[in-house]
Amino acid sequence: MTIPTDVANTIIDPKAYADGRRIDEAFSWLRREAPLDVAEVEGFYPFWVVTRQADILEVERQNELFHNGDRPTTLTNIEGEKKVREMMGGSPHLVRSLVQMDNPDHHAYRRLTQAWFMPQNLRQLEARIREIARSFVDRMAAHGGRCDFARDVAFLYPLHVVMEVLGVPEIDEPRMLKLTQELFGSADPELNRTxxxxxxxxxxxxxxxxxxxxxxxxxxxxxxxxxRQPRNDLASVIANGQVDGQPLGHLEAMSYYIIAATAGHDTTSNTTAGALWALAERPEVFRALKDDLSQIPGLIEESIRWVTPVKHFMRSATADAELGGRKIAKGDWLFLSYPSGNRDEAVYADPFEFDIARSPNKHVAFGYGAHICLGQHLARMEMRILWEELLPRLESVELDGTPANMTANFVCGPKTVPVRFKMH
Structure with a gap:
């Protein structure tokens, strides 16, 4: 059995992710009726759609059996893949970052910067990140009771933190934000390059x-x-890094910067914007948080689950395998749906409720296994510090217009969250 055409078309449609409700309905239907089945969409090679959290974890756990790099790592149509392969000398990837690598390269390249992102090293950044967070809370207060929280705070704060870690001067941050939005928002007319x-x-x-x-x-x-002049920043680690005694290849080095400069802030921005959107719609949750700031970690995990900024990754089978009772053939392509895994009724009671007391909250928004997000600890730390600074000063918040999501099917979240607020 293949997935019905209308459902298959919905789960790859960037507009359905902007809608939210449409995408939730499609994945709820799939988890119920066809939790692991093949989508055949015109213009695309067939692919398995993996919707249950248990099956996603099973694929992520076996990174020798399910490869990232052999076929496109994000959903690409036949024509697009052909053009990229022609352009890149046979490779299906325009960039070659950790996301597009398998072992042994993945392990070697990840090891280069892993220490930078470990909690004990990040602690040294805490005081500086708090200064940055405070400045953004002050900036929000200066808006005088109305702002677009996504554009005025959520996009800019993680951007500033990550650019400082990377070593990009503040004057270049608007350029980095614009390029990131062009890359991830290529299907969104308001954000793409054209x-x-x-x-x-x-x-x-x-x-x-x-x-x-x-x-x-x-x-x-x-x-x-x-x-020429190494500094104490991530750019110096990449510029002077070696793998197997050799400097990084040009494509690999450039790709390392790109993933650090884009995924490093965009996903955190999306989650932060989505969290305030959820709180603005739920005054009782906002009040409970205000009364007990020890619930901030719960807010963070639930907002990561709620928004799930990375919508999918693709994997391909290196050998015949069995998954969720289905036979996967060598070479088959699999679409891992993280939003679906994070709404799985088998894992979560009331998955469509925003519940900051949810425990345990074992979401798959950062992936799992060898490819788990390198920046997850930094992302959590940035969000924790922002909420610790913002919530004590924010007396009330409500929507001031209609929020909207980006039109994209790979990485996306809110692009506008207009709010009215009182602050002291």
Whole structure:
């Protein structure tokens, strides 16, 4: 049995993710009726849709059996994949970051920066991150009771933290934000490079490629600078890093910067914006949090589950396998749906409720296994510090207009969250 065409079309439609309700309904139907089945969508190679959390964990646990790099790591149509392979000398990837790597490369490249992102090292940054958070809370207060929390706070605060860690000067932060939104919002006319709806595959790939080239030009100059004068920043680690006694390849080094500069802040921004949106709609939850700030960790985990900024990754089977009672053939492509795993009725009571007291809250928003998000501890720390600074000063908050999500099916979250608030 294959997944009904209308459902298959919905789960890859960027507009359905912007809608939210449509995507939830599609995945709820799949978990109930076809939790592991094949989607056949016109213009795409067939792919398995993995919707249950247990099956997602099973795939993520076995990274030798289910590879990241052999086929595109994000859902790409046949024509798009062909064009990228022609452009990249046979590789299906425009960039080659940790996300597109399998072992032994994945392990070796991850080890380069892993120490930077461990909790004991991040503690040294806590005082500086708190200063940054405070400045953004002050900036919000200066708006005088109304702002777009997504654009005025949530997008900019994690961006500033990550750029400081990376070593990008503050003057270049708007450029980094714009390029990140172009990359992840390529299907969104308000965010992509063209400023209009993308008409065809050629235009879409060309726009993404131009954005990637802009990133590479920027980080190439940074690499040269850090090789001449290393500093205590992540850019210096990448610029001077070695794998197997050799400097990083050009594509790998540029890709390392790009993933640090984009995924490093965008997912945290999405989660932070989504959390305040949820609180603005739920005054009773907001009051409970205000009364007991020890619930902040619960707020953070629930908002990560609630927003699930990374919507999917693809894997391909390196051998025949069995998953969830189904036979997967060598070479088969699998679509791991993280939002579906994070709404799985088998794991969560009331998965469609925003519940900051949810315990345990073992979501899959950061992935699992060898490819679990490298920046997860930094993301949690940034959010914790922001809420510790903002909640004591925020007396009330409510929506001031209609929030909206990005139009994207890979990485996305709120793009506008207009709020009215009182602060002291």
């Amino acid at each position: 400023g209009e709806a993308i008409a065809d595959i050629d235009q879409g790939i060309a726009a993404i490629q131009e954005t990637v080239m802009d990133f590479m030009t920027y980080f190439n100059a940074m690499t040269e600078d850090r090789r």
